[in-house]
Amino acid sequence: MLEEPFARIRASFAAQGLMQTFGAELTEISEGHAAIEAPITTDVSQQQGAAHAGVTFAIGDSAAGYAALSLMADDQEVMTAEMKIHLIAPATGEKLLAVGRVVKPGRRLFVAASDVWAISGAEHRHVATLLGTMVPVRA
Amino acid sequence: MLEEPFARIRASFAAQGLMQTFGAELTEISEGHAAIEAPITTDVSQQQGAAHAGVTFAIGDSAAGYAALSLMADDQEVMTAEMKIHLIAPATGEKLLAVGRVVKPGRRLFVAASDVWAISGAEHRHVATLLGTMVPVRA
């Protein structure tokens, strides 16, 4: 019986309580890429009503991490060693979309990045860019 | 009638939906310093049961931001331009404590930092360190 290729990534995502709290979904996963969406609601707002940087970071970091995990061996898990985020526009709209990618894979370290957009109807506004270091660890 | 000196910071914190979702509290605020606590629950977990990096980031970033805001003029708000986080140990335990401080105030930019600990009974484990750039903006 063939297993769905990224089944363990979907299972890992489903096991993240925070992603459920945010109502986030893993909408794409392929080799070296991952996308996550989350609604912008008052439950995740900052003091001016936009999505809090913590949500933007959480889905951006997870998208970069799963992009990296998609290129790792089956018995490996991924951990973020460090991550940088630039917040470049207010995260207002209906939902956030984070698209992660691998900049450089490696045996000991991966460099991974993601960009986050705020979506309002047909408008996509670029709200954040992330860059960081992922470490493969034994699961 | 005298106003509590950091009343606007407490009001700003109270207006952050995400901090309420996390059950977070602003436990300390003084000139150039701020502390925030949040319980570690399954609602904020990553796939292995520890607190998700998104929570650690959110309270670390907010603690650094309020530390900066405590030194700004009354008609200013604070925005994170960019923030870096190193995740140095698993965030397991009863609660997270983020302590923010100002590294360098400025007219146009503040450099601010924070450290996050996971607390289990009497044990404090250092789980993350953050460093970033805050911008004063007209409220």
Next chain:
Amino acid sequence: MLEEPFARIRASFAAQGLMQTFGAELTEISEGHAAIEAPITTDVSQQQGAAHAGVTFAIGDSAAGYAALSLMADDQEVMTAEMKIHLIAPATGEKLLAVGRVVKPGRRLFVAASDVWAISGAEHRHVATLLGTMVPVRA
């Protein structure tokens, strides 16, 4: 008399003593982009003979800065507020090439990035990626 459009950028580059010490050249400048090259010699080596991270950083940071300056008003100068660098492969070969670009222009802050390659004959090896914050200041 028409002035060469990026004359002030070329003048700024020529005024950097460090770029002369490195034998570096500004090989391209256009709106939002800049490229700088520097030879890899023992004068700029680290302990294992590759180019030192300090050189890779210096030309990567300058390429990002001039990419930003190319979009600023004539009476503005550019300063790096903060910069991040990932060193992803040893910087060995004949010369380094840094290519800078603007990720997000702004009135108060620019986000800029650059990538650095080590060139050996026809081979281009990606050795570093940089991302940071540039500030327009009155010249």
Next chain:
Amino acid sequence: MLEEPFARIRASFAAQGLMQTFGAELTEISEGHAAIEAPITTDVSQQQGAAHAGVTFAIGDSAAGYAALSLMADDQEVMTAEMKIHLIAPATGEKLLAVGRVVKPGRRLFVAASDVWAISGAEHRHVATLLGTMVPVRA
């Protein structure tokens, strides 16, 4: 015959061509700490006459790296995986002093930091703070 405890670190520093080009000296080395000084001259200037960010970065990164190496096994070398720098004041004066320290040692990764001061007579001005990830590698 007893060897000077940090002899291999002094040898590594002496083998860095860039540190010689900068006239830099390793002025302190102890477990988890290192200090490097370099004169501010027109050979290392940026366009306004202050020391170029590339020099500040180079000695700050090296101080952090040697602080980390001082805690590693004798058969290990250190490599910078990624490094962040905040430039918080102009680097003008007679010389730069970088003081590196280990924030968190580890088997696979070290978090290390450094601060850089510009010295003019008795005045020490804080000009930069760095934070990054160091990797122990087989020498």
